[in-house]
Amino acid sequence: MPIRRVWIEEGCISCNLCEDLVSEVFEVPAGETCRPKKGHEKHLTANPEMDERIQEAADSCPVEVIQFEAE
Numbered sequence: 001m002p003i004r005r006v007w008i009e010e011g012c013i014s015c016n017l018c019e020d021l022v023s024e025v026f027e028v029p030a031g032e033t034c035r036p037k038k039g040h041e042k043h044l045t046a047n048p049e050m051d052e053r054i055q056e057a058a059d060s061c062p063v064e065v066i067q068f069e070a071e
């Protein structure tokens with residue numbers, strides 16, 4: 001199912017893993033916690049390869065705060 005929305009819950013420990021895996025969608029500004037990157041929505045285009053990478057980032061997050069909604 002295509003991913004249409006991503007967000008980060010509280011508790012990010014700024015490990016940078018998600019940004020390393022999907023830099024089009026996640027960013028971890030210096031000294032801050034992760035957030036969906038400005039303009040990331042344009043990458044949520046029912047692209048199975050991108051959806052797989054976002055899923056992998058969510059599965060790999062050590063504190064499991066990456067959330068997404070698929071339709």
Ligand code: SF4
Nearest residue numbers: 012013015016018061
């Ligand atoms: S992988 Fe998880 S803990 Fe690490 S920067 Fe991303 S959201 Fe934060």
